[in-house]
Amino acid sequence: MKISIERAALLKAVSQAQSVVERRNTIPILANVLIEAEGDAVSFRATDLDIEVVDKTLAQVERAGATTVSAVMLHEIVRKLPDGALVSLTDDGASGRLAVEAGRSNFSLATLPKEDFPVMATSEYASNFSARAADLRRLFDKSKFAISTEETRYYLNGVYMHVADSDGGKVLRCVATDGHRLARIDSGLPDGAGDMPGVIVPRKTVGELRKLLDDDDMQIAVSVSETKIRFATPEITLTSKVIDGTFPDYTRVIPTGNTRKLEVDAADFAQAVDRVATVSSERSRAVKLSLDEDRLILSVNAPDSGAAEEELAVAYNDERLEIGFNAKYLLEIASQVDRENAVFMFNSSGDPTLMREGNDTSAIYVVMPMRV
């Protein structure tokens, strides 16, 4: 194999590959990226056995062929090469080395046989559709903060993507929760997605997917089966196993009878929460919200370190209410609001609270209060 490729194109492909590769793995071949050159293109393939990413990019192929080298090392080398460099990758097939050359820099990297590289089995997808990058980005960006890290509830370690009924008909919906907060984000149902099976997309896949979604108008080809999901752009194909488990019935969790409404500027609110939470040294920092006629007092009382209080002008005209939340959870949901005011719907100090942006119900958040 012998190819020449622009540094920028190579860096993009290799950085995607090296982020899929697990840093600590016991199977040497899984640390490598499989480079395959044919025609006028070269593809870079990496896997951790759960996720596989293939980045196909144009290159000048002088001699077709394939080999595997350490993804992390190749990435580091390419990253350190000067902008605009032309990089050549040469594998003579016999020496067990890949020569990487750019300008006056020469590297020789150990390879492993391409035959040893595990390629994810192709599978039948039950549903194939196309979605705008901007829509997918919103679905996952606004839900991923609520993904659980608790391994005992592995079925919460991802975003549940499924087709759901909403007031206006069917929607494509992403839900994530860790039992303390929940995010439910809806988007218009793309053509052909109606019979998509509901799947739990693992946290790592959500992170890798994000790199495909920077260009708003890019159409992403999505394929879904009971066990796998695939996202593809013309260059990059990301295939992932989905979490084998049942996502809990989240609809029971979303409060419908909360009537006490607070409307507040989300940015002011987040800054105030952040300020008062400073005095608490606890990891689970509780902030108390005291609500009265158009007035919100945020306070933290940490016996060991101090106390803080801040008042905000808000829209609220219901009975007095005192309710506590984890400061981090409040900050996270408040930062999801970017256009209108944040609207909180409370019931009592012990019941889950609902938050949305203005009257938009296509993105709602539920957060569990804390005793304060």
Added chain:
Amino acid sequence: MLEHPELFSLSIAHMDCDAFYASVEKRDNPDLRDKPVIIGGGKRGVVSTACYIARIKGVRSAMPMFQALKLCPEAIVVPPRMSAYVDASRAIRAMMDELTPSIEPLSLDEAFLDLRGTEKLHGSPPAVMLASLVKRMMDELGLTGSIGLSHNKFLAKVASDLDKPQGFSVIGKQETPAFLAGKPVRMIWGIGPAGQVSLEKVGIRTFTDLLRWNREDLCQRFGSMGDRLWHLARGEDYRRVSANAPIKSISKETTFFEDTANTDLLDGYIWRLAEKVADRAKARHLAGRVVTLKLKQANFSTLTRRVSLQDATQIADRIYRTARALFDQVGDKGPYRLIGVGISDLVAEEGADISGDLLDPEAEKRVEIERASDKIRKKFGTDAILKGRALR
């Protein structure tokens, strides 16, 4: 008063109450005084403490109750009253506080005391003060204890066990090598059956065997424990008596009479252990962020699984559910010979169990039920109210 050439120059002590729980029960109920008494939970439980009369018949701590009752059918089984033991322990602690600020409690009924530099203050050497401590315990609390006095913690603890009950044993510097010669290494606190096996593999059974090893070889073979063994073999122990050593974890484990893979049975153990861990945490006003499950397989290899919770807990129900989830994750690896449950990454209870679970709305109700049954147990004894699964 006993005589010993170093009696008045030694100042590291270990105080160990004699059959503590049983002694408290006998003190509070004089009818029990001349009868064999076993403290423990129910017919299916294990012996927590046996009084000295029951010990004559061979009853020992941690023995299954049915076996204990076979050895000593006339024994009176008394359910533990933790609050009474905690009260007695506090009273003893107050007396020890008058002797020295350097006290390291190991449990409710035993503690290390460092009395160095107190002779001037009290006008009497440590040995005299310790003798007056046990006398006061007898006179004012009706409880007896044994004292071990030596030049370090290891030997003080060994000494307190030499002449129980109501003993006062001394191991001086001069006699240390002669004392240790030929003694089994299992005497070392922290060397359990598994440790003994690995030591025996290389021919170490006694302190004399240990002396034949050089320091490097021991370290290579046993890591940091090797270095400690090398010192202990020479009667050296440089650990300090640390007052208020913070507790790092709370755990309970149990070894089965017969190896088992029965999930229902194991589930019952997980619950009972979780409840004990929770009781301990509640008594100490602590809560843990990490829940650990330990399983020992029939071939003695140990599996440990742990998980971090989002907020700390001291609730038996949460500890149980978390440990049970860990157990289910382990899969089918039984039969097991031991199971243990613990919490660590401890914090003060104020910040614990303050947020509910969206996906488990019943959880808060269960917490309230547990708090209510805790009150009942406090008033009427730990077995006054039980979960059905505790009987599994």
